[in-house]
Amino acid sequence: MASKLENDDNAAELSTFSRSKAPDSKPSTPLSNTTNKPSDEDESIYPTGIALLLIFISLCTTTFVVALDATIIATAIPTITSQFKSLNDVAWYNTAYLLSTCAFQLPYGRAYSLFGTKWVFLSAIALFEVGSAVCGSAPTSIALIIGRAIQGIGCGGVFSGCFIIIAETVPLRKRSLFTGVIGGTFGIASVVGPLMGGALTTHVSWRWCFYINLPVGAIAILVATLCLPKSMGKSSPELRNKTWWQTFNRFDPIGTALFIPSIICLLLALQWGSQYPWSSPHVVATFVVFGVTFIAWAVFQYTEGEENVTLPRSVLNQRSVIGACLYSFFGSAAFSGIVYYLPIWFQAIRQDDAQQSGIHTLPLILSLAFFAISSGGVVVAVGYYTPFLILGSVFMSVGAGLLYILKPHASTGMWVGYQILFAAGGGMSLEQCNIAIQTVLTKEKIPAATSLLILVRSLGGSIAIAICQTVFEQRLRKNLTDILPGVDLSIISGSGATTLVANAQAALGGDKAALEEVLNLYNDAVVQVFLAAMIFGALTFPAGLLVEWRSVNKENKQKEAKIEDLEEAAGEEKLEERDEI
Structure with missing residues (x-):
């Protein structure tokens, strides 16, 4: 009887140890050294062999085209402005991409937390592909700018998604090698971009700076769909038995409504500051709007409960x-x-x-x-x-x-x-x-x-x-x-x-x-x-x-x-x- 009780106590300890993985199982301490143990240490749950290889190849190729697109347009801009007669729009070809990438970064983090990583990642790639198609077929400069903004929204979820997928498919002790390869791929693409853009513009057409993304993205979508584990397609248990309105509120709509314009104003101020005096009214005004909205966002994130904010305390x-x-x-x-x-x-x-x-x-x-x-x-x-x-x-x-x-x-x-x-x-x-x-x-x-x-x-x-x-x-x-x-x-x-x-x-x-x-x-x-x-x-x-x-x-x-x-x-x-x- 005593032995049975001892076994039950140990089993309870094991169960408690398992449940301690929950994100809010311990109170947070400011600037704490306390570490929440990673919840995925059993290496048997991770994909291996060909499945892992294909997943990683798709992540590398996706990272490459996303990073490539940030710089590939640099050497194509003179040809684009000549065709569209749009010299005044030059800055917006990159700014639209950067604005949307940064503005949607934290909302993507929330989406990855609540919905299946697999489907959020695939949606981000799809958005990037749609933006690439719009850019490649753009009949006007405005259409090109819109396409770049759509590309940026997709990019915001793709790059962070690559690291999140590595966290869910590779044991912690091996992740550094995988993230190193992703980082190296990003760096190579950033420098190769202008060279490839110049070659495509000279020998084919500037439109192929964007069309080149379509087959690569399609392959990445196919591989990710087939090889990512089914468990990565499941939504968070937090959304069970929730109405659409309750699910929408879990996306922190107030915080998002403050954060996106805040980041947009910051980047616009930096963009305009390089073209006009820093003391000019529109530069100062955008900095002021950034400051006000960012402070409001920070206060909201701090005062609301962790389950309802984009960035938990x-x-x-x-x-x-x-x-x-x-x-x-x-x-x-x-x-x-x-x-x-x-x-x-x-x-x-x-x-x-x-x-x-x-x-x-x-x-x-x-x-x-x-x-x-x-x-x-x-x-x-x-x-x-x-x-x-x-x-x-x-x-x-x-x-x-x-x-x-x-x-x-x-x-x-x-x-x-x-x-x-x-x-x-x-x-x-x-x-x-x-x-x-x-x-x-x-x-x-x-x-x-x-x-x-x-x-x-x-x-x-x-x-x-x-x-x-x-x-x-x-x-x-x-x-x-x-x-x-x-x-x-x-x-x-x-x-x-x-x-x-x-x-x-x-x-x-x-x-x-x-x-x-x-x-x-x-x-x-x-x-x-x-x-x-x-x-x-x-x-x-x-x-x-x-x-x-x-x-x-x-x-x-x-x-x-x-x-x-x-x-x-x-x-x-x-x-x-x-x-x-």
Whole structure:
């Protein structure tokens, strides 16, 4: 009888241990070190073999086309504006895509939490495909802008969905390698985009910059439909026996109505700030609207119950989530500054054409991919991801600092080596932020945190580009005013990177000494951006220190040992409860 009671007590402990996976089973502590154990440690529940391989290939190809689409249009814009006679719409071709991507990021996180991951992901791909078709067949510039906005809405769910699917199909201890490959794929596509866009525009048509997405997306939809587990198609138990109105309220309609215009106003202010004075009325007004709506959204998220908001307090109360988000923000800011302005340095200072500058930035992108994948493999082997955040901060800061000292006649070894050093830092660290949040949060909280991470990463890049452009323009104008007071500055400062030398020669009457001085001044303006990137990179260091020092392997082993002990004590009649953990 005593033995029976002891077995029952142990079985109850096992059941309680299993139920502790629930997202709200423990009260949240602000900036807590307490970790909610991941709810999916039993590796037998994950797909393996061909099924996992096909799923991962579909995620990589989907990531590639989505990342490609963010930059592929860059080299097609001159042809598009000539056909549509729409030079004034140039900024909107990218802005519409970025606005919708960022604005719908957190709502997608809510959708992934409530509905089946499989169907939300497929819907996002479908939206992206529809937007691609609209862009490819656009008869007018307005139609192209609308298509880009639809693409952006789909993109918002695709990229975050890839990481959420990895969290649901790959054991925690192996995820770093998979996320590293996804991150490397994204980086490669971002740099390959302009080159591919130029080739398609020159040899086929600019419309194929968008049509190329259709077959790839169709294959990804087919593979995801067939290979993603049925369990990923089930909605959350929270929606059982709920009316349509109750389900709608679970989507946080008030918070969403505040958040979307808030992000749109922020990005519009940044876009207009690069075209008009920052003190102009419409720039100031959009910043004010952003501030008011964002504060209202934040207050609403904090005061409402966790089950009714887009971003639960328990996610933000976890210090590793805060650290990972700050790291992603500043790391993305540093990377964006380098990626956008390094080609300008090659084209303006070294007089490369677009293709040559693309080739000369290959050390950056190839190193990024290599270190993202290799560091993921090392984390799988040793279990710890935090050291890569710290090392990544050092490498990014030093790499950007060395790029800051570049001179017009720098040797090939210098600019290649500096790129590799900077890319090593970004590659080994940025994707570890995903692992950090997945290690400390329960499965139910991962979609919201992942969407937040992708959002701050996108915003970091957008804000950095606005800051870098301001820094570059102000430094260039100051340099030219101080050194060449008698020259028409609009001829030089208004030049594109590829026409700088020709316009400068025309403005200076062929004076070679003055031309050399202009190149030095232009170089000085460009490297100020690299200095800003160094500062952003340095700011990732304290953010990395916020992330808890945890081992994904240790978390797994501790939980597996606990399960085995409880199962042995509970007796054979209780073994079926193992599946609940």
